[in-house]
Amino acid sequence: xxxxxxxxxxxxxxxxxxxxxxxxxxxEIRIPRAKYTAKLLGYAEKGGIMIxxxxxxxxxxxxxxxxxxxxxxxxxGNRICTFTSKILKQHDQPFSYWILEYPETIELxxxxxxxxxxxxxxxxxxxxxxxxxxDGLPVNALCVDISRDGxxxxxxYALGSVGERFYLTTRLQIGDIDQVLLxxxxxxxxxxxxxxxxxxxxxxxxxxxxxxxxxxxxxxFVYQQFLVETGNLDxxxxxx
Numbered sequence: 001x002x003x004x005x006x007x008x009x010x011x012x013x014x015x016x017x018x019x020x021x022x023x024x025x026x027x028e029i030r031i032p033r034a035k036y037t038a039k040l041l042g043y044a045e046k047g048g049i050m051i052x053x054x055x056x057x058x059x060x061x062x063x064x065x066x067x068x069x070x071x072x073x074x075x076x077g078n079r080i081c082t083f084t085s086k087i088l089k090q091h092d093q094p095f096s097y098w099i100l101e102y103p104e105t106i107e108l109x110x111x112x113x114x115x116x117x118x119x120x121x122x123x124x125x126x127x128x129x130x131x132x133x134x135d136g137l138p139v140n141a142l143c144v145d146i147s148r149d150g151x152x153x154x155x156x157y158a159l160g161s162v163g164e165r166f167y168l169t170t171r172l173q174i175g176d177i178d179q180v181l182l183x184x185x186x187x188x189x190x191x192x193x194x195x196x197x198x199x200x201x202x203x204x205x206x207x208x209x210x211x212x213x214x215x216x217x218x219x220x221f222v223y224q225q226f227l228v229e230t231g232n233l234d235x236x237x238x239x240x
Contacts (some may be wrong), residue, residue: 015045016051019040025073038052040074041097048088049099049103057097082107083106100116101107120142120144122171124169127166141153149202150207152205169181185206186206187204
């Protein structure tokens with residue numbers, strides 16, 4: 001499922017975002033084609049933008065001509081900012097950095113509060129009542145998207161009725177930390193979707209009664225996966 005972003009806004013200027021020095025910037029060079037993650041080192045309205053140059057480990061070609069165009073993307077709060085800029089100067093001293101042309105316009109999109117992030121997680125669904133012994137439970141399911149409020153799970157059949165409660169168990173990898181998530185959920189909707197061999201059923205679940213630690217774990221994972229989707233981290237959650 002695609003990220004939910006509000007329509008593009010172009011009326012704001014880069015200076016209006018009040019960017020912090022050191023923020024990561026995703027840079028894509030058109031010729032030769034290359035991508036890397038830089039750090040914002042400074043900017044001056046009607047002057048230029050200063051970013052760190054690609055390291056030798058980034059795989060970016062060292063011979064990139066001044067005058068080439070670069071596409072930049074960064075996250076400011078809950079907004080994604082993108083723009084295209086010309087590489088004006090490349091410097092090696094006292095450290096490697098680039099000076100880019102200050103953009104006249106930027107594209108700005110606000111990330112909706114409850115954006116669903118696509119994932120592929122193995123989960124287990126079990127009875128909400130520990131004393132119950134429902135037929136067919138526990139059952140394995142595939143989590144295909146997640147938000148701070150809930151998840152969408154795929155099963156080959158309809159699990160139950162809307163309003164029923166279950167316990168969901170899965171593992172979330174946040175950076176180098178492996179977290180086991182065990183949370184109560186409520187079934188909110190069921191939709192069937194065609195598959196090559198048989199039908200799959202998408203189950204929308206809402207998280208229930210989360211404590212602060214669990215909320216932090218889910219929020220951290222969702223934010224990490226969002227950065228993966230926007231090209232700021234690799235699929236393991238590490239900086240590119």
